Amino acid sequence: MIEISHVTKRYGSTTVVDDVSLEIPPGGVTSVIGANGAGKSTLLSMVSRLLEADSGRITVDGLDVTTTDSGTLARTLAVLRQENHVAVRLTVRDLVAFGRFPHSGGRLSEADHRAVDEAIDYFELAAFADRPLDRLSGGQRQRAHVAMVLCQGTDYVLLDEPLNNLDMRHSVHIMRRLRTMADELGKTVVMVVHDINFAARYSDRIVAMRDGALVAHGPVDTMLTPGVLRDVYDLDIPVHELHAGPIADFYG
Numbered sequence: 001m002i003e004i005s006h007v008t009k010r011y012g013s014t015t016v017v018d019d020v021s022l023e024i025p026p027g028g029v030t031s032v033i034g035a036n037g038a039g040k041s042t043l044l045s046m047v048s049r050l051l052e053a054d055s056g057r058i059t060v061d062g063l064d065v066t067t068t069d070s071g072t073l074a075r076t077l078a079v080l081r082q083e084n085h086v087a088v089r090l091t092v093r094d095l096v097a098f099g100r101f102p103h104s105g106g107r108l109s110e111a112d113h114r115a116v117d118e119a120i121d122y123f124e125l126a127a128f129a130d131r132p133l134d135r136l137s138g139g140q141r142q143r144a145h146v147a148m149v150l151c152q153g154t155d156y157v158l159l160d161e162p163l164n165n166l167d168m169r170h171s172v173h174i175m176r177r178l179r180t181m182a183d184e185l186g187k188t189v190v191m192v193v194h195d196i197n198f199a200a201r202y203s204d205r206i207v208a209m210r211d212g213a214l215v216a217h218g219p220v221d222t223m224l225t226p227g228v229l230r231d232v233y234d235l236d237i238p239v240h241e242l243h244a245g246p247i248a249d250f251y252g
């Protein structure tokens, strides 16, 4: 479980995350939605200790993220940041292998190598596995970063806009992988996604933020409604029921 309790973050006099309390149960996929600047990345960064909260408390699997030692935290939770500007001369394989660091301490075992190879294959990175990151397309680089994060093998996985720059094939590929991780391995996946229909199709729960606060959260069918979408985006969006579930029609 991820427990976020009365968490606030300010920059100067501006409150960008405002007294947020939220429990994310273990297992399953949760999508965080909301407009640009709503506070999604700030919240995820505090959960993954990339950023310190001004007040409040966050625990992941019972570990207080501010006091847990970094090795333990890195074996519990992996995070994909929204901006990936890692040292560009690293090859894809080096980057993915980096994900094993909390387990290997730098000396990869046979099992670590297998995990790296498997991730490279799954994300269709083999053709340029030995190429530096700065000689890849944006989508290829994004896939390499996702592969690294999943290679970490943690029970909790946080991804900030994992579908950035990705074509439909690779977007579906990643979403299916996350779904399988939740369903078959009991992982807890939390991600920021802008495409609400992707979020709806592949998530169990949706958390909606606006101006640093939670607008609403709950199971997908309670969230994909014209009322909630109006509250989140200030748009009147019809929602249709398809065989696979509700779909928001942004194209009218």
Ligand SMILES: Nc1ncnc2c1ncn2[C@@H]1O[C@H](COP(=O)(O)OP(=O)(O)O)[C@@H](O)[C@H]1O
Residues within 6 Å of the ligand: 011, 016, 034, 035, 036, 037, 038, 039, 040, 041, 042, 043
């Ligand atoms: N380092 C910073 N200094 C000042 N303001 C910031 C900083 N980082 C983010 N913000 C502001 O905090 C708000 C929330 O940002 P963010 O969490 O990145 O939003 P989201 O991920 O939902 O688009 C935005 O208004 C942004 O401009």
Ligand SMILES: [Mg+2]
Residues within 6 Å of the ligand: 040, 041, 042, 082, 160
């Ligand atoms: Mg963001």
